Amino acid sequence: DTGVSQDPRHKITKRGQNVTFRCDPISEHNRLYWYRQTLGQGPEFLTYFQNEAQLEKSRLLSDRFSAERPKGSFSTLEIQRTEQGDSAMYLCASSPTRGRAQYFGPGTRLLVL
């Protein structure tokens, strides 16, 4: 499977714990995006990278959230001191630099108890 992959697919954690998600994009894609989706809503943009550079961050991305793409390949999204409001599906997508279509991974579903 050469599509976007995400790990883990599901995560249950207790409030106050830290969690980290991983995204592996399609290998030749330079851009990598993170979105969050809550029930009944469309995906909401969080941040994106071109290679290893983080080019844009949404206001939704509070100080508790940090994303990295250290070698321009895979990316991690960490949430510190999780809150119940962080419960959502976290989606990763990738695209070529000048391409416009984004290809999505299966998502990581987070439940904070």
Added chain:
Amino acid sequence: AQRVTQPEKLLSVFKGAPVELKCNYSYSGSPELFWYVQYSRQRLQLLLRHISRESIKGFTADLNKGETSFHLKKPFAQEEDSAMYYCALSGQDAGGTSYGKLTFGQGTILTVHP
């Protein structure tokens, strides 16, 4: 600011009937519009984009800048078209390079009855 509105959360039609999923957008610059689809238990996938002017699975969508709309249409719906459909927008710079982020509508659940 950019915004995408899909006024119908639910849409039901019978097999063989025409279907139109509405999408309106708000963006001050030159937008690029997409339709994404999510079938049950599958990931979000691109259905079509306005610059391609193509028909995928019998679906078409025309960008109407005057009405700021990008409605998705299919003349004869099939049961396998039942899914969640999202309209999405990306801005572009003067050179035509996408700004990157997609702004999604809330989605429309299409149900095609036999």
